[in-house]
Amino acid sequence: MAEIIEGVNPTRMELLKLRTKVKLAKKGHRLLKEKRDALIMEFFNILEEARGARRRAEENLERAFKALMLAQTSLGTLKVMECAYSTKPSPGIESYTRSIMGVRVPVLELAEVRRGVLERGYGFTDTNTQLDEAATRFEEALEAVVQLAEVERSIKLLAKEIESTKRRVNALENVLLPRLEATVKYIKMRLDEMEKENFFRLKRIKAMIEAREAA
């Protein structure tokens, strides 16, 4: 039996107030439960996407590192590094937020990173196609990694929201509602008790008055 809320007067007013509170809590409980279920569904949708994104990013990176190694063996590590540092920087990312069931998740937009050989900015008289290949592969990998970052953040935020929603559902279900209901019951009992007392008192008085009149 849940404990009752302390400091309530067993009056009819309190009883009415409590009853509306119970109703509200039940409604909130139902809504939160629905929210939780919808979030979990959304979570599983994105989960698949996240697993796919990680796999894609890992594959892309593996290919990119292989291409880089080939470039390094043909040109020498130092030459590759030198070329890398003379490439033109590409623009960064734009970010927005999107809302999934009221959870704000980030959306990253990467400006076009795939470039032609001439746009990269390193000389091409003393470089070779292996280097171009490595650069292309890393551009692809970068795209995949940016996407991965976005999905992983989204799923983390969703998981957090699910957790807090669940906690609120449980708090309502296991703490607040039983307490409210116990209090309602307590007040009802007290009111009934008072009524009974009153009734008996009236009976007694009536009996006394009748006895006096008969005397």
Next chain:
Amino acid sequence: MRISVIGDRDTTTGFRLAGVEDVHTVASPEEAMQKFREILKSEDSGLVIITERLAESIREEMERLLEKRSFPLVVEIPDKGGAIERKVDPLNELVRRAVGVEIKIE
């Protein structure tokens, strides 16, 4: 917003080739953490790419610094040695926490 890369020499060279300007070549997790702090100082930072091997031991510390911040996003990538074995799959851990054991407050 800016993309930053923290990693070993090959990782930074590769991403530099792809046009990422803000790359930091580090040798140890401590150094990586220091770079990470520097990156966080800038408001413009949108994404930090870090290799798993470096992130492994500083993950908690990074997460603490990121609390309450929506940017930058941090993503861990395998380096040239490939993906590392994790004790717990971070995604499975999320699933367990989100839909796993019901937490009851008495």
